[in-house]
Amino acid sequence: MALQLTDEWDKVFPKSDKVDHRKVSFKNHFGIELAADLYEPKEKGGELPAIAISGPYGAVKE
Numbered sequence: 126m127a128l129q130l131t132d133e134w135d136k137v138f139p140k141s142d143k144v145d146h147r148k149v150s151f152k153n154h155f156g157i158e159l160a161a162d163l164y165e166p167k168e169k170g171g172e173l174p175a176i177a178i179s180g181p182y183g184a185v186k187e
Contacts, residue, residue: 132147144165144167148161148162
């Protein structure tokens with residue numbers, strides 16, 4: 126089943142006018158499709174630093 130992504134802003138923090146935001150999906154190495162938020166600066170030029178943040182995706186520590 127394909128993920129249904131929306132363009133609606135669904136965050137608790139305000140949307141910045143300095144970045145473009147879009148939702149993306151990708152498959153992990155198990156073939157499970159995951160959704161993510163991609164933030165890119167509106168004024169891009171050359172190489173940019175990046176930060177990747179992930180959640181537990183249903184994993185437990187026990």
